[in-house]
Amino acid sequence: MQANFRGSTGYGRDFLEAGYGEWGRKMQTDLSDGVRWLAGEGIIDPARVCIVGASYGGYAAMAGLTLDGDVYRCGVSVAGVSDLRRMVNWEARQENRNDSQTVRYWNRFMGAARLNDRALDALSPAHLAAAADSPLLLIHGKDDTVVPIEQSRVMAEALRRADKPVELIELQGEDHWLSRSVTRRQMLVETVRFLEANNPPR
Structure with a gap:
């Protein structure tokens, strides 16, 4: 599907x-x-579903374990957004404008009324780490200029503080699109390893 x-x-x-x-x-x-x-x-089998995604799909994977509990047995987020307000604020700093087209785009889809809208915290997996009910693998390129690696680091730290199972793999010299074949393969190998460990075949 x-x-x-x-x-x-x-x-x-x-x-x-x-x-x-x-x-x-x-x-x-x-x-x-x-x-x-x-x-x-x-x-x-609804007890054997894992959610895996990249970019927005990475956010959806993290949200699946924190906002929409009891659905997924595990999750993998590749270059996902974990803290929505932090992400929009970062975009505003990058463009040195609080009302740029990019900032307006993020706010419109995320549902923010303005820049630095704290209402976004209730939709941010990094702020909901204590609610995580399944293991999470985070994979992120260190040279990502679309979603900064800080987004995965923040999520990993929040889950560790909440004593929740998490792994973070940082891909050296990799961008948002996993343009290098070596690190793209690394992402796939690590994802399969994680899924086999947390949702093993019968």
């Missing part, structure tokens, strides 16, 4: 705009509703 959650491109403007303000909300439950549907149809 390919979950085309609201906010996805390729389905018209109304479908895209249906994602505004839905990070951690309906964009997230679109995924878990798909899991529940598959379970209800008898296609999957």
Whole structure:
């Protein structure tokens, strides 16, 4: 199943705009509703589902373990956003503008009323680490200029403080898109290793 959650491109403007303000909300439950549907149809074992994603999907993986509990047995986040307010503030600093197109984009989709809106903390996995109910693997390129590696480091530290199982793998010389074949393969190998350990085949 390919979950085309609201906010996805390729389905018209109304479908895209249906994602505004839905990070951690309906964009997230679109995924878990798909899991529940598959379970209800008898296609999957709901006790053996892991969530893996990159970039926004990395956020969704972390949110799946903190905002949408009891759905996933484990998660893998590759270059994901863990602290929404910190992410938007970082973008504003990068562009030296609080009202840039990029900042407006993030605020619109995340549902922030303004820059540094503390309401985003309630949707940020790094602020909800104590609620994490499954092991998490974080993988991030050290040279990522789209989502800074700080986002994975913050999440790892929050989970460690909460005494939750977490691994962080930092990819040397790698960007947001995993452009180098060596580190892209490393990401895949580490993901398979983690899944086999935390959701082993029967």
